[in-house]
């Protein structure tokens with residue numbers, strides 16, 4: 476079984492080429508996509524390069540081969556949540572999975588349910604790479620106004636630094652929250668994504684023990700969770716092996732020119748026959 480999360484297709488940070496290489500190298504018996512696969516928040520129709528389409532192609536290939544796929548919704552693809560429960564063949568769209576895994580109970584969900592400050596981070600995330608410069612500019616402007624009003628200056632960046640300190644404890648709080656509920660419910664494994672922090676860790680409290688797992692992400696850690704013969708393992712892509720490309724990829728040309736479209740529509744070189752594949756007389 477393979478667990479992937481936080482791929483963030485459609486964003487500049489997504490390391491799609493490496494992921495394609497990884498997907499080509501594995502043959503999972505089951506695939507769990509644990510949220511934030513296609514980044515619908517930050518999705519821009521101006522950025523969806525070939526390698527991102529290739530990721531979708533590889534996922535489709537796995538689906539077509541009959542492997543059960545569970546797409547667990549995350550906060551960056553929360554637009555899909557209104558379709559939760561949708562199934563098509565071996566593909567299932569869900570908000571969580573309870574899985575019996577070699578006699579043990581495993582609980583999979585993305586993890587943004589713990590994120591109380593989600594609205595704030597959503598706002599910051601949308602600003603993306605420009606976020607910091609916009610922040611500084613706003614700060615300069617604000618301090619100008621404050622000084623005109625004869626009031627004290629404020630520092631946004633100090634506030635952000637404090638937030639980074641908080642972020643460290645946030646990861647720990649997240650892991651403990653997930654583990655605590657999982658222990659209460661007597662699960663053996665709790666598997667999340669969301670915080671971009673690959674992890675396999677045993678967490679204990681007065682009530683019991685659970686194994687907390689996180690599949691990490693494909694922006695920074697290039698990681699996945701692999702389960703085989705009762706054993707969990709974190710896979711990490713060797714970045715050195717591929718050579719990182721800094722240059723943004725060229726976009727494929729989607730839309731044909733009007734002239735090209737006319738040529739395509741009038742083209743007679745291919746004919747589709749009906750009935751072709753589904754007629755019993757055509758069966759060998």
Ligand SMILES: [Mn+2]
Pocket residue numbers: 510511549550551585587668669670
């Ligand atoms: Mn997330």
